[in-house]
Amino acid sequence: MSSEKSHSIFTEPLRVKDRGSSSLQDAIEPLVRIIKSKVKCVHSGVPPCQRCTKSEIEGCLLSRPPNKTPKTGVRIGRAQNSNRSGSHPTISNEQGQRGSPHTPISTEPTGHASQSTTFDSGREKEATSTLVDRHLTGLPMNVILRSLNVFMNKHPELTILHVNSFSKQFEVSRTDEAKTLLAAILAVVRSSLSLWACPWVNSLLSSESYALYARKMLSDSAFQPPQLYVAQALLLMSLYEWGVREFHRSWIYCGIAIRIMQALNSLRIAPYPLDCTPASERDAVSVAIENRTFWACFIMDRMISSGTYNPPMLPVSEMEKLKVSRPLSAVEFAFGPDMTSQLGTMEQGLSTPQREQTALLDITQSFELLVSGFDIWAHVMTFIFNDGRRAPGMCAPQNCPWVLESPWSITRNRLQSWRANQNHRLYYPANSVLAHTTLGFGESFTYLNLLYYFCTLMLHREYFPFMPTTVSKPSGPVDPPTLEAEAPEGWWDASALELFGAAENIANILHDASECDAEMLTPFVGFCAFSAAYMNLYVFRFPHMNLGRSTNAEKNIEYCLTYLERFRHMWKLGESWIATVKNASLLYQRAVADRMRYQGKSRADFDVLHQSIHEFRVVDRTHQHLQEIEGAERVATGSPSNPTPATHQSTDSLDIDMPLSNLLTEVSTYAHEQGMWSHWWPSLEEVNLSLFQDHQT
Numbered sequence: 236m237s238s239e240k241s242h243s244i245f246t247e248p249l250r251v252k253d254r255g256s257s258s259l260q261d262a263i264e265p266l267v268r269i270i271k272s273k274v275k276c277v278h279s280g281v282p283p284c285q286r287c288t289k290s291e292i293e294g295c296l297l298s299r300p301p302n303k304t305p306k307t308g309v310r311i312g313r314a315q316n317s318n319r320s321g322s323h324p325t326i327s328n329e330q331g332q333r334g335s336p337h338t339p340i341s342t343e344p345t346g347h348a349s350q351s352t353t354f355d356s357g358r359e360k361e362a363t364s365t366l367v368d369r370h371l372t373g374l375p376m377n378v379i380l381r382s383l384n385v386f387m388n389k390h391p392e393l394t395i396l397h398v399n400s401f402s403k404q405f406e407v408s409r410t411d412e413a414k415t416l417l418a419a420i421l422a423v424v425r426s427s428l429s430l431w432a433c434p435w436v437n438s439l440l441s442s443e444s445y446a447l448y449a450r451k452m453l454s455d456s457a458f459q460p461p462q463l464y465v466a467q468a469l470l471l472m473s474l475y476e477w478g479v480r481e482f483h484r485s486w487i488y489c490g491i492a493i494r495i496m497q498a499l500n501s502l503r504i505a506p507y508p509l510d511c512t513p514a515s516e517r518d519a520v521s522v523a524i525e526n527r528t529f530w531a532c533f534i535m536d537r538m539i540s541s542g543t544y545n546p547p548m549l550p551v552s553e554m555e556k557l558k559v560s561r562p563l564s565a566v567e568f569a570f571g572p573d574m575t576s577q578l579g580t581m582e583q584g585l586s587t588p589q590r591e592q593t594a595l596l597d598i599t600q601s602f603e604l605l606v607s608g609f610d611i612w613a614h615v616m617t618f619i620f621n622d623g624r625r626a627p628g629m630c631a632p633q634n635c636p637w638v639l640e641s642p643w644s645i646t647r648n649r650l651q652s653w654r655a656n657q658n659h660r661l662y663y664p665a666n667s668v669l670a671h672t673t674l675g676f677g678e679s680f681t682y683l684n685l686l687y688y689f690c691t692l693m694l695h696r697e698y699f700p701f702m703p704t705t706v707s708k709p710s711g712p713v714d715p716p717t718l719e720a721e722a723p724e725g726w727w728d729a730s731a732l733e734l735f736g737a738a739e740n741i742a743n744i745l746h747d748a749s750e751c752d753a754e755m756l757t758p759f760v761g762f763c764a765f766s767a768a769y770m771n772l773y774v775f776r777f778p779h780m781n782l783g784r785s786t787n788a789e790k791n792i793e794y795c796l797t798y799l800e801r802f803r804h805m806w807k808l809g810e811s812w813i814a815t816v817k818n819a820s821l822l823y824q825r826a827v828a829d830r831m832r833y834q835g836k837s838r839a840d841f842d843v844l845h846q847s848i849h850e851f852r853v854v855d856r857t858h859q860h861l862q863e864i865e866g867a868e869r870v871a872t873g874s875p876s877n878p879t880p881a882t883h884q885s886t887d888s889l890d891i892d893m894p895l896s897n898l899l900t901e902v903s904t905y906a907h908e909q910g911m912w913s914h915w916w917p918s919l920e921e922v923n924l925s926l927f928q929d930h931q932t
Contacts, residue, residue: 367448419471478806519571562603601679632720677753695734701838714837741767742791765812768795818860
């Protein structure tokens with residue numbers, strides 16, 4: 236194979252060496268005849284090919300002919316039988332459904348499998364990258380602008396693109412950095428665009444193709460002198476990688492983006508910067524874009540750390556040390572800040588006491604609210620993942636949640652202060668999603684309220700038992716360690732009202748947003764839907780835990796699951812969340828149906844399932860969940876040799892190797908539990924009994 240650079244494979248003609256006795260023209264003529272005869276090049280993966288061998292042509296170089304620009308309506312996707320972790324790129328029409336059959340763009344792997352597989356994979360990636368590059372170079376501006384507007388509307392946490400500036404520059408010069416940023420944007424939004432029945436969407440490639448191109452370009456540009464477009468592309472790829480469950484890669488991309496922004500900032504504020512090149516003059520819009528991008532780094536840093544073992548690297552104190560001004564409003568970002576008035580806010584960091592602010596923040600300042608809101612989210616998640624009330628000393632009287640100086644109360648007060656700093660028109664359900672959608676801020680309004688209610692849910696859930704009984708009422712944790720002081724009268728009832736009210740509001744706002752085209756299929760919103768689905772399931776099975784006040788729990792579960800069903804077609808994260816809800820449903824169904832069997836059980840008996848309901852960085856732990864349920868039932872019945880049949884296999888299918896008598900017993904025993912969950916379990920009428928005849932004989 237030629238050792239030329241990858242792009243030359245698609246642009247240069249086949250070449251032969253001058254044999255000395257013949258002119259170059261004489262050497263080329265046989266090749267011209269081969270091309271004109273349309274004879275397929277047959278080879279074993281290494282030169283010479285069979286035609287050159289028969290024609291006694293020396294210096295055969297295997298190379299691919301120039302590729303034409305892909306036609307409109309074609310995309311690079313994945314083969315039907317490929318796995319998600321890595322497959323050869325393919326080209327196909329985009330029809331929305333992930334995993335649909337596609338036609339390969341390249342030749343099949345040829346011989347020498349052990350040596351050529353990696354080589355072919357690399358060649359396919361190069362081919363894909365080249366095709367995507369040409370596609371981006373020729374993509375019409377009207378398609379680009381529509382895609383950018385969708386991205387800016389549907390991702391309030393990453394509204395970092397100044398569409399006017401970017402589009403003007405892109406029309407003049409489609410640089411590698413600009414194409415990389417565009418590819419990252421399209422990787423994020425492409426799957427959701429499949430839901431749109433618009434002809435222009437069919438001219439786009441697949442999300443995987445754009446992501447592959449962006450990864451390849453960023454592998455080099457991320458380590459060049461810092462550029463804003465590169466930092467923005469890294470942030471977008473961080474979000475994309477999180478959605479496809481490449482969590483480590485997401486964390487690394489976010490970290491590099493932060494370093495690039497710190498480097499850009501240090502070039503301007505350091506008295507003796509390492510780069511002696513004079514910094515270019517920045518206009519007001521450039522200042523606004525850099526400000527917004529830096530704070531987007533802050534949001535993503537908080538979001539993907541989510542209280543787990545990937546610690547955030549950009550504290551508020553660092554932002555103040557770097558003299559990054561407060562996040563700009565939507566108007567300031569669109570037109571650039573008034574530099575004279577901005578000087579006053581330069582002295583105000585994010586931690587400036589809210590009483591010093593002159594006015595409540597409105598919907599045009601939603602990005603600033605998201606910045607401070609995600610800082611609170613990080614504290615909430617850190618509290619939860621540091622064992623919450625189970626952490627040493629957290630059950631002591633001075634650390635009980637109703638004590639004003641307790642860690643829980645301090646965090647909740649921060650959340651309430653954040654809420655109080657918002658204009659009252661930002662409160663849901665007092666104000667509707669539809670009203671804000673008419674102003675163009677439906678998604679921002681939805682996101683802010685989801686963030687508030689999600690933090691509320693997580694804080695209160697920490698003190699509620701994982702496995703109550705059907706007659707349990709809110710009274711605090713019942714499994715050790717228990718609190719060492721009594722709560723004030725009515726405190727737990729009020730806590731339950733806030734907890735399950737938050738779960739209900741999340742479900743309703745997701746439904747309202749979908750009704751008025753303000754739905755956002757993003758990882759954080761998916762996590763909100765998952766958490767609300769679980770809590771509504773909990774109170775549906777144990778209604779006394781909210782004193783019978785959650786009368787719409789079943790409908791709310793439906794809202795959340797409907798959202799997650801759409802979400803899982805966009806992002807792999809959704810599949811694991813749905814699996815966790817299924818397994819929790821199975822557990823609570825069994826606990827309600829057989830109270831004696833589950834009496835005395837606590838979250839210690841279902842530690843993995845309990846962990847899964849908190850995970851933003853989620854993986855499918857179905858096997859472990861079912862082992863826990865099976866183990867709990869085995870201990871309760873005292874028959875370790877006879878595990879419960881339904882928990883022996885995945886909840887998605889029946890065990891066809893199970894004896895027929897056991898199968899019928901299982902279906903009969905739990906027939907009363909079908910209800911709204913029947914779409915997860917086949918009814919008796921759906922079981923094809925003929926499949927089991929051989930096992931009985």
